[in-house]
Amino acid sequence: MFLSVPLTIQRKQSNGTERLNNDKQQLVGVAGPWRQDPDRTVPGALLLRERFGWASVLDSFPREAWLDRLAHWLNDRAAGEVEKVLPHMQSGALPVGVSVMAPKAHLEGTLFRYGSKSVQVAFRSGDFKKQVIFLGGLTDGLLATDYVKPLADALLDEKWSLVQPLLSSSYTGYGQSSLMQDTAEIEQLIYFLINEEASQGVMLMGHSTGCQNIVHYLRRGSSCSKAVRGAILQAPVSDREYRATLPETPGLLDLAEIMIKEGKGEELMPREADPCAPINALRYRSLCAFLGEDDMFSSDLTDAQLKNRLGHMERFPCQVIFSMRDEYVPDYVDKKALVQRLCVAMGGAEKVEIQWGNHSLSNRVQDAVRAVVDFVRREGPKGWDDPWK
Numbered sequence: 001m002f003l004s005v006p007l008t009i010q011r012k013q014s015n016g017t018e019r020l021n022n023d024k025q026q027l028v029g030v031a032g033p034w035r036q037d038p039d040r041t042v043p044g045a046l047l048l049r050e051r052f053g054w055a056s057v058l059d060s061f062p063r064e065a066w067l068d069r070l071a072h073w074l075n076d077r078a079a080g081e082v083e084k085v086l087p088h089m090q091s092g093a094l095p096v097g098v099s100v101m102a103p104k105a106h107l108e109g110t111l112f113r114y115g116s117k118s119v120q121v122a123f124r125s126g127d128f129k130k131q132v133i134f135l136g137g138l139t140d141g142l143l144a145t146d147y148v149k150p151l152a153d154a155l156l157d158e159k160w161s162l163v164q165p166l167l168s169s170s171y172t173g174y175g176q177s178s179l180m181q182d183t184a185e186i187e188q189l190i191y192f193l194i195n196e197e198a199s200q201g202v203m204l205m206g207h208s209t210g211c212q213n214i215v216h217y218l219r220r221g222s223s224c225s226k227a228v229r230g231a232i233l234q235a236p237v238s239d240r241e242y243r244a245t246l247p248e249t250p251g252l253l254d255l256a257e258i259m260i261k262e263g264k265g266e267e268l269m270p271r272e273a274d275p276c277a278p279i280n281a282l283r284y285r286s287l288c289a290f291l292g293e294d295d296m297f298s299s300d301l302t303d304a305q306l307k308n309r310l311g312h313m314e315r316f317p318c319q320v321i322f323s324m325r326d327e328y329v330p331d332y333v334d335k336k337a338l339v340q341r342l343c344v345a346m347g348g349a350e351k352v353e354i355q356w357g358n359h360s361l362s363n364r365v366q367d368a369v370r371a372v373v374d375f376v377r378r379e380g381p382k383g384w385d386d387p388w389k
Contacts, residue, residue: 106149107123107125107143107148107149107152108125109123109124109125109126109152109161110123110124110127111123111124112124112192114165114188114189114191114192114193115185115188115189115192117168119166119167119168119170119173120165120166120167120168120185120188120189121165121166122163122164122165122166122189123142123163123164124161124162124163124164125152125153125155125156125161125162125163126152126155126156126160126161126162127161128156128159128160128161129197129198129199129200130159130160130161130199130200130201130202130203130380130381131160131161131162131163131193131197131199131202131203132151132155132160132161132162132163132202132203132204132205132232132372132376133163133165133186133189133190133202133203133204133205134148134151134162134163134164134205134206134207134210135165135167135182135186135204135205135206135207135210135213135214136164136170136206136207136208136209136210137206137207137208137209137210137235138174138208138209138239138276138277139171139172139174139276139277140170140171140207140208140210141166141170141171142164142166143164144164144207144360145207145360145361145362145368146360146361146362146365147360147361147362147365147368147369148162148164150365150366150369151368151369151372151373154369154372154373155373155376158373158376158377160376160380163189163193163202165185165186165189167181167182167185167186168181168182168185169181169182171277172276172277172278173277174209174277174279174283175268175274175277175278175279175280175283175284176266176268176278176279176280176283177283178282178283178286178293179212179213179216179286179293179294180216182213182216182217183213183216183217183220183222186204186213186217187217187222187223187224187225190202190224190225190227190228191224193227194224194227199227200381201227201228201229201380201381202227202228202229203228203229203230203231203232203376203379203380204217204218204228204230204231204232205231205232205234205372206231206232206233206234206236207234207235207360208234208235208236208237208328208359208360209239209294211233211234211235211236211296211297212236212294212296212297214231214233215233215296215309215310215313216293218231218312218313218315218316219312228316229316229317229379229380229381230316230317230318230319230375230376230379230380231313231316231317231318231319232318232319232321232372232375233318233319233320233321233349234321234361234368234372235321235322235323235326235328235359235360235361236296236297236320236322236342237297237326237328237329237359238295238296238297238298238299238329239287239288239294239295240287240288240289240290240292240294240295240298241298241299241300241329241330241333242328242329242330243287243288244288244330245330248272248273249288252269252270252272252273252284252288253284253285253288253289255269255270255281256269256273256281256282256284256285256288256289257281257285257289259281260281260282260285264281265280265281265282266280266281266282267280267281268280269281269284291305295309296309296310297338297342299333299334299337299338299341303341303344303345306341306342306345307345309345310342310345310346311345311346311347313345313346313347313349314346314347314348314349317350317375317379318346318347318349318350319349319350319352319371319372319375319379320339320342320343320346320349320350320351320352321352321354321361321368321371321372322335322338322339322342322351322352322353322354323354323357323358323359323361323364324336324353324354324355324356324357325355325356325357325358326357326358326359327358327359328359336353339351339353350375352371354367354368354371
């Protein structure tokens with residue numbers, strides 16, 4: 001029985017401390033029955049699996065310390081697993097098939113409120129006058145991808161702050177939210193940065209469905225969008241094309257259309273419509289219907305349709321980072337042709353193809369960081385730049 005716990009590991013050497021690369025090893029804990037001695041320690045060892053072998057890094061540690069660390073490591077997405085794990089840990093063993101994942105990074109910064117709703121908070125790394133605003137995809141929140149922490153560190157060296165906002169659509173909220181709601185909250189966030197933080201300009205970076213948020217926000221032409229100095233779209237892929245590969249989608253889409261016609265668009269769909277979050281008929285249609293509101297990056301859209309949806313992006317410096325092994329792009333799609341068409345539709349956006357990269361670039365973290373930092377250096381505002389000039 002194994003307990004998989006990804007960590008950031010530091011190894012002491014004669015010349016200092018070396019940080020191990022997370023994509024080259026995995027921590028695995030051997031979970032056996034608790035020893036019933038007074039110290040109540042956990043037997044076994046944690047093993048570090050590197051590319052060429054195994055090494056023992058820890059023999060045992062107090063049970064209380066283990067529980068305390070576990071509680072701090074678990075993120076919100078593991079909450080359901082915690083309920084399964086803790087009773088078994090009290091009795092001495094984890095149930096078969098349970099794997100508890102933990103955040104791989106810790107960030108230092110400032111948590112602040114940018115709006116009146118309790119969810120409208122954002123986390124800022126660093127305290128600089130130029131900000132990259134990171135918008136995650138469906139089910140995402142803080143630390144949405146593995147490259148967020150190293151990107152925040154790299155931006156500090158460039159005198160930029162990384163801002164990670166929570167929107168009403170974050171985590172499981174997307175099913176009862178909309179691109180319009182997200183646009184309103186992005187506007188609130190930029191307004192706050194300009195008026196309360198004296199921002200000298202922002203760049204927007206989206207991951208997955210966060211790319212749709214950026215396209216939608218910049219199309220609206222809100223007053224604070226004048227402060228946007230560039231856009232970075234990482235993994236702009238089609239939710240519709242992916243969901244079309246699921247056998248239940250056609251029937252559920254028909255149901256959503258019926259509910260909307262009956263004035264029940266804001267009522268919830270059956271649970272099988274989305275196993276991750278409650279979703280109403282309007283958002284389901286937006287994500288799944290041809291030319292739905294979220295349908296911006298599909299390979300079967302004509303050049304004219306792509307231009308109609310993306311053409312306004314030519315007003316901003318724009319970078320498209322596309323993973324050439326994105327698991328959410330159906331196999332029949334020609335990825336090279338698709339990313340080229342997207343960039344042309346945006347008026348000649350910069351194209352970055354990450355070979356062998358997956359959807360979140362967890363296996364190509366440094367490639368992602370280098371691409372973003374290089375773009376920010378070249379296209380970001382230089383010194384004071386009045387957003388309303």
